[in-house]
Amino acid sequence: MEGVDYLADERKKTEFDVEEMKIVWAGSRHTFEVSDRMAKLVANDPVFRKDDRVMLARKDLFKNTLRKATYAWKRINELRLSEEEASKLRSFVDEPAFTDLHWGMFVPAIKGQGTDEQQKKWLPLAYKMQIIGCYAQTELGHGSNVQGLETTATFDPQTDEFVIHSPTLTSSKWWPGGLGKVSTHGVVYARLILDGQEHGIHGFIVQLRSLEDHRPLPGITVADIGMKFGSGAYNTMDNGLLRFDHVRIPRDQMLMRVSQVTRDGKIVQSDVPRQLVYGTMVYVRQTIVQDASIALSRAVCIATRYSAVRRQFGSSNGGPETQVIDYKTQQSRLFPLLASAYAFRFVGEWLKWLYTDVTQRLQANDFSTLPEAHACTAGLKSLTTSVTADGIEESRKLCGGHGYLASSGLPELFAVYVPACTYEGDNTVLMLQVARFLMKTVSQLGSGKPPVGTISYMGRIEQLMQCRCAVKKAGDWLNPNAVLEAFEARAARMSVSCAQKLSKFSNPEEGFAELSADLVEAAVAHCQLIVVSKFFEKLQQDIPGKGVKRQLEVLCGVYSLHLLHKHQGDFLATSYITPKQASLANDQLRELYSQVRPNAIALVDAFNYTDHYLGSILGCYDGNVYPKLYEAAWRDPLNDSVIPDGYEQYIRPLLKQQLRVAKL
Numbered sequence: 001m002e003g004v005d006y007l008a009d010e011r012k013k014t015e016f017d018v019e020e021m022k023i024v025w026a027g028s029r030h031t032f033e034v035s036d037r038m039a040k041l042v043a044n045d046p047v048f049r050k051d052d053r054v055m056l057a058r059k060d061l062f063k064n065t066l067r068k069a070t071y072a073w074k075r076i077n078e079l080r081l082s083e084e085e086a087s088k089l090r091s092f093v094d095e096p097a098f099t100d101l102h103w104g105m106f107v108p109a110i111k112g113q114g115t116d117e118q119q120k121k122w123l124p125l126a127y128k129m130q131i132i133g134c135y136a137q138t139e140l141g142h143g144s145n146v147q148g149l150e151t152t153a154t155f156d157p158q159t160d161e162f163v164i165h166s167p168t169l170t171s172s173k174w175w176p177g178g179l180g181k182v183s184t185h186g187v188v189y190a191r192l193i194l195d196g197q198e199h200g201i202h203g204f205i206v207q208l209r210s211l212e213d214h215r216p217l218p219g220i221t222v223a224d225i226g227m228k229f230g231s232g233a234y235n236t237m238d239n240g241l242l243r244f245d246h247v248r249i250p251r252d253q254m255l256m257r258v259s260q261v262t263r264d265g266k267i268v269q270s271d272v273p274r275q276l277v278y279g280t281m282v283y284v285r286q287t288i289v290q291d292a293s294i295a296l297s298r299a300v301c302i303a304t305r306y307s308a309v310r311r312q313f314g315s316s317n318g319g320p321e322t323q324v325i326d327y328k329t330q331q332s333r334l335f336p337l338l339a340s341a342y343a344f345r346f347v348g349e350w351l352k353w354l355y356t357d358v359t360q361r362l363q364a365n366d367f368s369t370l371p372e373a374h375a376c377t378a379g380l381k382s383l384t385t386s387v388t389a390d391g392i393e394e395s396r397k398l399c400g401g402h403g404y405l406a407s408s409g410l411p412e413l414f415a416v417y418v419p420a421c422t423y424e425g426d427n428t429v430l431m432l433q434v435a436r437f438l439m440k441t442v443s444q445l446g447s448g449k450p451p452v453g454t455i456s457y458m459g460r461i462e463q464l465m466q467c468r469c470a471v472k473k474a475g476d477w478l479n480p481n482a483v484l485e486a487f488e489a490r491a492a493r494m495s496v497s498c499a500q501k502l503s504k505f506s507n508p509e510e511g512f513a514e515l516s517a518d519l520v521e522a523a524v525a526h527c528q529l530i531v532v533s534k535f536f537e538k539l540q541q542d543i544p545g546k547g548v549k550r551q552l553e554v555l556c557g558v559y560s561l562h563l564l565h566k567h568q569g570d571f572l573a574t575s576y577i578t579p580k581q582a583s584l585a586n587d588q589l590r591e592l593y594s595q596v597r598p599n600a601i602a603l604v605d606a607f608n609y610t611d612h613y614l615g616s617i618l619g620c621y622d623g624n625v626y627p628k629l630y631e632a633a634w635r636d637p638l639n640d641s642v643i644p645d646g647y648e649q650y651i652r653p654l655l656k657q658q659l660r661v662a663k664l
């Protein structure tokens with residue numbers, strides 16, 4: 001039954017202009033147009049086929065990725081795609097590859113930490129992919145603790161070179177993507193040693209492989225670290241190990257925007273704060289927040305469409321059974337994830353703005369907003385990736401047994417996505433950075449320096465410590481001011497409570513370690529407040545299109561009230577709300593689910609994902625799930641023959657043996 005839309009009845013229920021919502025989701029009409037064009041370009045090109053990926057052995061999988069990445073690069077050049085178009089194309093190819101680290105970390109590291117001269121020398125080579133780079137920071141023994149890295153870069157004044165060395169097994173670089181088999185160069189992070197004295201961690205551009213025959217250069221040992229979680233998934237990436245045996249590089253290959261080493265081996269600090277050595281991580285964390293909404297929305301799109309197709313129980317007089325999306329339990333698990341996808345989309349948009357703003361300020365030697373940018377990127381990266389990874393797994397469960405099939409797309413999506421909770425900073429370690437920022441802010445209250453930006457609510461600390469929630473009926477929870485004050489009061493009170501407990505320790509570091517679990521909870525509350533407040537800010541913009549703003553208001557309500565319900569312990573323990581008010585919030589949340597229900601399919605259609613990109617039989621646009629599942633089963637290699645390989649060798653003798661036993 002080609003061409004039949006099994007979700008047509010659902011789509012008829014829509015109460016808003018889906019085409020306009022697509023623009024809101026994309027960010028602008030222009031971005032929508034670029035995104036739509038690139039998605040179709042990839043979907044219609046057989047080279048980018050990916051449905052066979054989970055069946056491929058590692059070597060074939062990797063070669064396939066090389067083929068796709070090279071072909072993508074060829075198409076980018078043939079079609080003269082802009083950076084924006086190329087970046088969209090790469091995301092729709094939907095396969096982690098060495099190119100991600102080249103464009104996403106190697107190039108930004110040189111841009112952010114290199115001097116003008118260094119940029120002039122290296123960037124043109126990198127832009128043309130005449131060199132391919134990776135970001136080699138993490139080691140076998142240290143990842144989170146960057147200051148604990150062991151690789152050394154010792155200056156030799158005789159030859160005007162740095163000697164890069166791996167003194168121990170644990171100093172081996174371990175994990176860098178693209179390093180294992182592809183990169184010709186790396187930005188390598190190492191301890192700078194001048195005249196026997198250590199000067200902290202710095203980045204160095206090091207050539208790793210010959211540009212002639214791709215062999216490792218003398219003194220360099222490099223390989224892939226081996227298979228990772230799941231089939232297909234992140235195994236398309238050659239995460240690598242790397243050891244240096246006294247490898248020499250010219251002095252001008254230390255990235256010298258933050259600190260310079262002179263010809264006579266002296267260090268000169270520029271005005272730029274040393275934390276800028278961590279700048280690439282701030283950049284990537286910001287892109288990871290944007291990607292979280294994409295990954296979560298994909299999973300939610302699959303689970304929502306399938307929940308409308310799937311029916312269980314409730315048939316009367318032989319009529320159809322109930323669509324599982326109509327069960328309140330299904331709604332209470334699914335709709336908060338749908339709302340979170342939209343919330344993360346908007347907070348990601350805002351974070352991109354914040355990052356652009358801080359970058360412009362840094363160029364003008366204004367470093368004042370760097371700590372806030374670090375706290376926001378670290379905290380939001382942590383919050384959004386944790387919720388997204390859990391949300392993908394919840395989406396799989398929402399699809400019942402069929403969610404466990406590879407053809408649902410969800411197992412691979414989870415396996416590709418879940419390392420986002422670890423890479424670019426372990427999520428707990430990053431929340432502890434937010435907690436430090438919060439404790440510093442609380443300790444400075446009353447010093448005459450008013451808190452600004454996302455922390456400005458702390459400037460009203462006295463009011464936030466005393467106020468009580470004014471909600472009297474469920475509908476009062478629709479008032480943005482009521483919701484915002486609740487989240488502000490909760491975050492402020494949790495931070496102040498931690499600060500009070502900390503002040504009782506004579507050694508603040510000991511106190512911080514002892515209270516770290518509470519501190520993480522306070523940091524999560526602060527980050528959730530940021531997401532809620534950015535959603536409300538989005539609603540204050542002019543949003544055209546019939547019913548679009550209304551739908552977003554409903555989703556904003558679902559996002560904030562489901563958090564309030566889930567974390568009601570925090571709100572109650574800080575005495576901002578009463579149990580009655582918590583219960584009213586839950587009543588309002590249930591009512592909002594009923595408002596989402598008729599629009600659910602349209603709200604996921606607004607993501608504008610092609611069937612190719614979704615890569616899921618359960619999530620296909622037309623909802624024609626069962627025939628497609630049946631056909632896919634027959635395509636499995638196990639079904640190539642009726643009698644399986646191994647029958648003669650294993651099954652037949654086994655059955656014969658059973659027969660003999662039975663005869664005895």
Ligand SMILES: CCCCCCCC/C=C\CCCCCCCCCCCCCC(=O)SCCNC(=O)CCNC(=O)[C@H](O)C(C)(C)COP(=O)(O)OP(=O)(O)OC[C@H]1O[C@@H](n2cnc3c(N)ncnc32)[C@H](O)[C@@H]1OP(=O)(O)O
Pocket residue numbers: 068069072073076083086087089090093097099100101103104105135137138143144145146147177275276278279281282284287370371374422423424425426429433436
């Ligand atoms: C198909 C073909 C297509 C072709 C395509 C063409 C075009 C394509 C275009 C674009 C493609 C883009 C693709 C992008 C995709 C990107 C994919 C990424 C994939 C994932 C890669 C993952 C890579 C990694 O994981 S890299 C390694 C990351 N490692 C970490 O994150 C380590 C975590 N640890 C830390 O960050 C730190 O050490 C710390 C934060 C834990 C701090 O530790 P510490 O307490 O020891 O602190 P310090 O003493 O070092 O410093 C304290 C001081 O500094 C402040 N601080 C800390 N960090 C920062 C920071 N980042 N910025 C600013 N300030 C910082 C901290 O707050 C303290 O300040 P005080 O004031 O309190 O002193």
Ligand SMILES: Cc1cc2nc3c(=O)[nH]c(=O)nc-3n(C[C@H](O)[C@H](O)[C@H](O)COP(=O)(O)OP(=O)(O)OC[C@H]3O[C@@H](n4cnc5c(N)ncnc54)[C@H](O)[C@@H]3O)c2cc1C
Pocket residue numbers: 101135136137138141142143144145174175176177234239419422423424425426427428429432516
């Ligand atoms: C798929 C993938 C790709 C990667 N790509 C790259 C790359 O391209 N380049 C690169 O350089 N690196 C890369 N990495 C490495 C990655 O950045 C690190 O693994 C990450 O920063 C976490 O560090 P770790 O492994 O040392 O974890 P650990 O710090 O050893 O974490 C182990 C546990 O200890 C806890 N913990 C650690 N410190 C503290 C603390 N202070 N307080 C409380 N708890 C703590 C953590 O929460 C965690 O539960 C990649 C990793 C993965 C998984």
